[in-house]
Amino acid sequence: MDVAVLVSPSAGRGKASTATGGVLAALRAGGLTPQVLDATTRDDAERQAAKAVAGGVPAVVAVGGDGTVHAALQAVAGTTTPLAVVPAGTGNDLALALGIPADPVAAAAAAAADLLDGRTTAIDAGRTGDRWWATVLCCGFDSAVSDRANRLRWPRGRRRYDVAILAELARMRSHDVTLVLDGVQSSVPVTLIAVGNTSTYGGALRICPGAQPDDGMFDVTVVAPMSRRQLVSTRPRLAEGTHVDHPLVTVHRARRVELSCTGVSTWADGEPVAPLPVVTECVPGAVHVLGAGRR
Numbered sequence: 001m002d003v004a005v006l007v008s009p010s011a012g013r014g015k016a017s018t019a020t021g022g023v024l025a026a027l028r029a030g031g032l033t034p035q036v037l038d039a040t041t042r043d044d045a046e047r048q049a050a051k052a053v054a055g056g057v058p059a060v061v062a063v064g065g066d067g068t069v070h071a072a073l074q075a076v077a078g079t080t081t082p083l084a085v086v087p088a089g090t091g092n093d094l095a096l097a098l099g100i101p102a103d104p105v106a107a108a109a110a111a112a113a114d115l116l117d118g119r120t121t122a123i124d125a126g127r128t129g130d131r132w133w134a135t136v137l138c139c140g141f142d143s144a145v146s147d148r149a150n151r152l153r154w155p156r157g158r159r160r161y162d163v164a165i166l167a168e169l170a171r172m173r174s175h176d177v178t179l180v181l182d183g184v185q186s187s188v189p190v191t192l193i194a195v196g197n198t199s200t201y202g203g204a205l206r207i208c209p210g211a212q213p214d215d216g217m218f219d220v221t222v223v224a225p226m227s228r229r230q231l232v233s234t235r236p237r238l239a240e241g242t243h244v245d246h247p248l249v250t251v252h253r254a255r256r257v258e259l260s261c262t263g264v265s266t267w268a269d270g271e272p273v274a275p276l277p278v279v280t281e282c283v284p285g286a287v288h289v290l291g292a293g294r295r
C-alpha cells in the first residue's frame with residue numbers, strides 16, 4: 001500500500017532529515033510503500049499533500065514538527081484520509097497530546113501497524129477561515145513573539161524565540177479584544193488569548209491544560225493585562241499548567257470563538273494563520289490519526 005510522506009528537512013534543526021531513512025525503513029517493514037513528496041516550501045508541501053489526497057492515497061505521513069503536521073493537515077482534515085504524525089521537530093505538541101511515540105522510527109512503525117489494521121483515532125481540529133489547525137491558536141503576546149521570531153534570521157531554533165520574547169517583553173502592551181464565545185460577547189483587555197484543541201504549545205507548555213482533542217470543544221485561556229514582572233514570574237508555571245490558578249488567568253470552553261482587535265495576528269501549530277478578526281470553529285472528528293495512544 002502506497003503512503004505519501006511529507007518531510008520537512010529543516011524541522012528540528014535537521015532531525016527530520018536525519019530520521020527519514022529509519023522512518024522509511026520502518027514504513028516498508030510495516031508493509032507500506034512510502035512515496036516521499038518532492039516539496040521544498042510550505043506552500044509546495046501543502047499543494048503536493050492535497051494532490052496526493054485527491055489522488056486517493058491511503059495515508060499521509062508527516063515527518064517533522066507541528067508546522068509540518070500543519071501543512072499535512074490542510075490536505076487531510078475534513079477527509080477520511082488518515083494522518084501519521086512522525087515527531088521530528090523542535091515542537092511536537094500534537095504527537096505528545098495523542099500519545100504518539102516520541103521516537104520517529106517507533107512512531108512510523110505504530111502508524112504502519114494501525115493503517116494495516118484499519119485502526120484510526122478521530123480527533124477534532126480547529127478551522128479558522130480556510131486554515132485547519134490541530135493544537136493551539138494564540139494571539140496577543142505569543143503571536144507578537146512568533147511574528148518577531150519569524151522575522152529574525154539569527155539565532156536558529158529555540159534561541160530565536162528567547163530573543164523574540166525579550167524584545168516583545170520590552171514593548172509589551174495589552175490589547176482590547178472583543179471575544180465572542182458561542183455567541184456570548186465580551187470586550188476584554190488581554191495580554192494573550194490561547195484557544196486550545198490540545199493542551200500544549202511551544203514544546204510541552206501546558207497553556208490550555210484541560211484541553212482534550214476529542215471533546216468537540218476548545219479550552220480558551222485568557223490572560224488579563226499583566227506587568228512584565230507578573231508575566232515573567234507566571235511563565236514557568238506553564239510547564240505544569242498551574243498558571244490557570246493565577247487570579248489574572250481565566251479558562252472558558254466553547255465550540256465557536258470569535259476574536260476581534262486591530263494590529264494582532266494569530267498563530268496555530270507554530271504557523272501564521274491570519275490577522276484578527278477571526279472566527280474559529282472546533283470541527284469534531286475532523287482528522288483520523290494513525291499511531292496514537294502508544295505512551
Ligand SMILES: Nc1ncnc2c1ncn2[C@@H]1O[C@H](COP(=O)(O)OP(=O)(O)OP(=O)(O)O)[C@@H](O)[C@H]1O
Nearest residue numbers: 008011012039040042045064065067068089090091
Ligand atoms: N517538504 C517541505 N519542505 C520545506 N518546508 C516544509 C516542508 N514541509 C513543511 N515545511 C515547512 O517547514 C516548517 C517546519 O516546521 P516544523 O514545526 O515542522 O519544524 P520545527 O523545527 O519544529 O519548527 P521551527 O523551525 O519553527 O522551530 C513549517 O513551516 C512547514 O510548513
